Amino acid sequence: xxxxxxxxxxxxxxxxxxxxxxxxxxxxxxxxxxxxxxxxxxxxxxxxxxxxxxxxxxxxxxxxxxxxxxxxxxxxxxxxxxxxxxxxxxxxxxxxxxxxxxxxxxxxxxxxxxxxxxxxxxxxxxxxxxxxxxxxxxxxxxxxxxxxxxxxxxxxxxxxxxxxxxxxxxxxxxxxxxxxxxxxxxxxxxxxxxxxxxxxxxxxxxxxxxxxxxxxxxxxxxxxxxxxxxxxxxxxxxxxxxxxxxxxxxxxxxxxxxxxxxxxxxxxxxxxxxxxxxxxxxxxxxxxxxxxxxxxxxxxxxxxxxxxxxxxxxxxxxxxxxxxxxxxxxxxxxxxxxxxxxxxxxxxxxxxxxxxxxxxxxxxxxxxxxxxxxxxxxxxxxxxxxxxxxxxxxxxxxxxxxxxxxxxxxxxxxxxxxxxxxxxxxxxxxxxxxxxxxxxxxxxxxxxxxxxxxxxxxxxxxxxxxxxxxxxxxxxxxxxxxxxxxxxxxxxxxxxxxxxxxxxxxxxxxxxxxxxxxxxxxxxxxxxxxxxxxxxxxxxxxxx
Ligand SMILES: Cc1cc2nc3c(=O)[nH]c(=O)nc-3n(C[C@H](O)[C@H](O)[C@H](O)COP(=O)(O)OP(=O)(O)OC[C@H]3O[C@@H](n4cnc5c(N)ncnc54)[C@H](O)[C@@H]3O)c2cc1C
Numbered sequence: 001x002x003x004x005x006x007x008x009x010x011x012x013x014x015x016x017x018x019x020x021x022x023x024x025x026x027x028x029x030x031x032x033x034x035x036x037x038x039x040x041x042x043x044x045x046x047x048x049x050x051x052x053x054x055x056x057x058x059x060x061x062x063x064x065x066x067x068x069x070x071x072x073x074x075x076x077x078x079x080x081x082x083x084x085x086x087x088x089x090x091x092x093x094x095x096x097x098x099x100x101x102x103x104x105x106x107x108x109x110x111x112x113x114x115x116x117x118x119x120x121x122x123x124x125x126x127x128x129x130x131x132x133x134x135x136x137x138x139x140x141x142x143x144x145x146x147x148x149x150x151x152x153x154x155x156x157x158x159x160x161x162x163x164x165x166x167x168x169x170x171x172x173x174x175x176x177x178x179x180x181x182x183x184x185x186x187x188x189x190x191x192x193x194x195x196x197x198x199x200x201x202x203x204x205x206x207x208x209x210x211x212x213x214x215x216x217x218x219x220x221x222x223x224x225x226x227x228x229x230x231x232x233x234x235x236x237x238x239x240x241x242x243x244x245x246x247x248x249x250x251x252x253x254x255x256x257x258x259x260x261x262x263x264x265x266x267x268x269x270x271x272x273x274x275x276x277x278x279x280x281x282x283x284x285x286x287x288x289x290x291x292x293x294x295x296x297x298x299x300x301x302x303x304x305x306x307x308x309x310x311x312x313x314x315x316x317x318x319x320x321x322x323x324x325x326x327x328x329x330x331x332x333x334x335x336x337x338x339x340x341x342x343x344x345x346x347x348x349x350x351x352x353x354x355x356x357x358x359x360x361x362x363x364x365x366x367x368x369x370x371x372x373x374x375x376x377x378x379x380x381x382x383x384x385x386x387x388x389x390x391x392x393x394x395x396x397x398x399x400x401x402x403x404x405x406x407x408x409x410x411x412x413x414x415x416x417x418x419x420x421x422x423x424x425x426x427x428x429x430x431x432x433x434x435x436x437x438x439x440x441x442x443x444x445x446x447x448x449x450x451x452x453x454x455x456x457x458x459x460x461x462x463x464x465x466x467x468x469x470x471x472x473x474x475x476x477x478x479x480x481x482x483x484x485x486x487x488x489x490x491x492x493x494x495x496x497x498x499x500x501x502x503x504x505x506x507x508x509x510x511x512x513x514x515x516x517x518x519x520x521x522x523x524x525x526x527x528x529x530x531x532x533x534x535x536x537x538x539x540x541x542x543x544x
Contacts, residue, residue, distance in 0.1 A: 012036040014459075015128045017114045017397070020048015021034065022144035022432040024095065025069065028102050029456040038136060039104075040128070042113040046099045048063040049145055050092040054172035055194035055382075056203075058088035061220065061285060061338035062443045065233050066251045068094065070241035071449055083286075085222045085338070108246040114326045115261030116398040117141055119427060124469040126428060139468060140428045142455060143394055147433055147440050150392025152385050152504060154187075158364040166381040169196060177380070179203040185369050185378040187361065187440055189215045190499075192385035194337040197346045200382065207351045208376050210361060210369065213497075216308050217337035218516050221283035228501075250438070250518045255286050262290040262299030276307040288332045295332050295491050295516075305331040315343040324355050333496040335440070389499040390435045390513045401426035402471075414502075414511030418472035418480045418535055419525055421451065427471035430455045435513040436484050440500065441493075442518045450518075454525050458533060467539035476535030488512040 014030050016023050019041035032036040041520070043051045060067045064081040079094060099105050116129040128136045151170040153159075159166075165176060169192035184204040186193055189211045201207045233240060233254065243253035252259060257278055267275060279287045287308075293300040309326045316322035325343060345351055354371055362370045368377040388395075391411065399407035402425045410416065410425055417423055418439025421430055432451045433439035439447050462470055488494050494501060494512045502508035515521055528534050 010125060010138055011136045012038045012138050013138050014038075014142055015040060015114075015117075015126065016142045016144050017041075017128075018048060018144035018146055018149070018393075019043070019046040019099075019108050019110070020050070020144065020146055020149070021095065021445055022146070022452065023048070023108075023142075024098055024102075024104055025071065025449060025452045026142055026144055026432065026455070027104050027107055028071075029452050030459075031107075033456050033460055037107055038132060038138070039108040040112045040114050041108060041110045042201070044109070044110050045096070046105070046108060046385065047092045047095040050088055050095055051149060052149070052151075052172070053170050053178070053192070054088055054353065055167075055169040055192060055196045055384075056173060056177075056199040057197075057340070058169075058172075058192070059083075059085045059195065059222070060091060061085060061191070062092075062251045063254055063413075063446075064225070064241070065215070065230065066244060066254060066443055067091075067445055069098065069445060069449065070237070070244075071453075073169075073237070076237055081225050083222055084225055084487070085220055111463060114397050115401070117429075118400040118404075119402065119429075121402060124428065130270065136444055139323045140430065140459065142430045142432060143397075143434070144432045145303070145397070146395035147390045147444070148387040148498040150388040150396060152388050152392070153383055154385050155506075156361050156364050161366050162364050162368075162381060163366045164379045164381065166383065168383045169193075170387060179380065181205050182379040183377060184208070184380045184382060185210060185376065186382045186384050187369075187376075188384035188386065188432070189213065190384065190386050191335060191337050192386065194339045195343045196382070196384060197351075198341040201345045201348055201351050204380075205350065207348075208354055208369070208378060209346075209351065210354050210356050210371060211324065211332070212356050212360065213329070214325050215334070215337050215342075216305070216327050216331045216338040217342050218285070218287040220285045220338045220340050221281075244443065244446050245450070245522065246519050248286075248517050248519055250442035250444075252286055254291065255282060255289075257282055257286070260289045260292040260294070263293045264297065264303050267291070273307065276304060280307070280311065284338050285336055288336060295493065298330070298492065301330050301332070301492055312343055315347075317347050321346050321353055324353055329496040330409045330492045333492055335500075339346055386504060387497060388505050389502070390440065391395070391502075391508075392505075394431070394434075399426060399429065401429070412509075414509035415513060416477050416481050419516065419528065420523075421455065421525075422470075422472035422536065424472045424474040424477045427469050430458075435511075436480055437515055438518045438521050439514045441514045441516055446518065450522055452526070454529065457529060459527070461533065462538065466537065469539055470533070471537050473535055473537050484515045485512065487516055491516050 013035040016026050016039045064086040113131040115131050126141045151168045183206045185208045187210045240253040279290045288294045291300045313322045321334040415435035417436040420434040497503035
């Protein structure tokens with residue numbers, strides 16, 4: 001199987017990097033298309049996000065019946081979800097089941113981190129290198145490396161001097177962590193923090209939460225999934241999946257409230273609270289779908305934001321704490337959180353909120369954390385500090401394209417792709433849910449299935465024409481980057497310092513990376529394919 005260098009024989013048709021939702025389905029489709037593939041995965045098992053993120057409270061925030069594969073009806077009919085929002089162990093079991101059910105494991109190599117990949121122009125092939133020094137040659141590389149897989153550990157002075165254990169939510173120990181009797185610090189208040197804080201607070205002797213930006217969170221109203229409800233949805237599963245494929249965010253077909261009907265200004269002031277309350281009672285990310293223009297018009301957004309702020313003030317008893325927990329930015333501009341008892345946790349006498357919005361954390365000391373001139377003594381630190389999103393995993397691989405140019409160099413001013421799938425100067429490389437595609441603004445499984453199917457069809461097209469090479473044209477990339485910026489500029493997404501913009505990583509170029517709107521994007525991808533992969537140079541130069 002191992003690479004034979006320049007002799008001309010390829011190890012496989014396709015090397016896939018990553019074995020999460022994307023890599024697993026990619027492998028399955030490649031095999032079905034008659035292509036050979038090897039999946040290289042840094043983790044010790046399959047599952048991606050759900051292999052790594054084992055922190056207490058980790059679960060999906062798109063309903064399980066939607067946050068799952070739709071490509072195989074037997075799979076979706078046979079698998080029984082136990083909760084409305086499945087926990088990490090259950091999603092991991094599901095993905096392991098998928099790997100077994102489709103006999104995927106024999107082509108997956110775990111504990112294998114890809115560190116580099118170089119394109120050979122003469123042969124139109126990639127040579128992929130691993131950390132352990134293995135080498136694999138392939139015609140194509142598919143990066144299924146994940147939008148949220150490169151953990152972000154902030155470079156806080158003194159970080160390595162801390163006496164006790166430290167954990168990152170995205171690299172959680174498999175054996176779990178016992179917080180009982182411990183004084184715990186959680187740094188961060190994004191999704192992972194919002195999910196873990198209520199549970200850590202229950203276990204720990206004391207919890208201190210360090211907050212840079214207050215978070216909007218909507219209740220999950222999680223509950224066991226009743227058998228008859230599940231059966232009822234499965235009876236119309238094809239329609240549910242199809243509706244999600246035609247939606248803006250790749251989910252929502254299970255909502256009893258449906259897609260938004262009216263702009264905020266079209267709704268009588270008296271009825272707005274009613275609509276907002278219905279969405280709040282239903283819970284979940286669909287909250288922002290209350291008006292058609294929640295994410296586009298500041299006035300509409302403010303109405304929805306103020307509703308949540310009032311909820312926070314109603315839940316949190318200490319007005320000063322409530323004030324600190326109340327966000328001021330646009331709602332939905334940073335990823336909306338979905339919780340089970342997040343704000344309520346700050347009513348506990350053993351939980352303290354520390355505002356670090358003005359001066360950050362000054363230092364980590366052997367005994368704890370210093371902020372605002374005060375030393376907070378703790379035994380354990382949890383970094384709920386998220387990820388170097390969307391580009392982090394890709395930039396950790398040294399991709400060398402045409403003329404030896406690296407991806408890091410090509411993306412120095414920010415990521416530039418065509419359709420979020422391909423990069424000019426990097427032939428035969430495909431990205432799944434890459435920057436410039438809807439990805440993290442959607443139910444990721446919908447986006448992943450779409451990309452995997454589009455890439456497979458593209459490879460079949462190349463094979464049908466006897467072509468060995470495909471590359472995004474620079475003009476197509478420029479046009480696409482401009483288009484993504486235009487669409488993003490019509491929304492309120494770029495108005496705050498979010499990880500969508502790279503703002504959580506010092507020095508990262510500020511570019512809004514995902515493209516809002518799944519259904520129009522899907523149609524554009526189909527149109528590109530229908531027009532002979534418009535915007536791609538196929539079969540040149542040098543290799544047909
Ligand atoms: C806690 C958490 C909850 C989430 N909940 C939701 C949700 O409810 N709904 C939703 O739509 N999305 C959610 N997401 C986003 C989630 O990442 C995606 O839904 C989905 O799991 C992504 O699948 P993937 O296969 O693209 O990437 P991942 O699952 O991230 O898998 C990528 C894999 O690539 C591997 N890899 C990366 N670089 C290399 C390398 N150089 N060499 C070898 N292997 C490499 C990684 O180890 C990883 O296993 C959540 C994310 C997190 C962190």
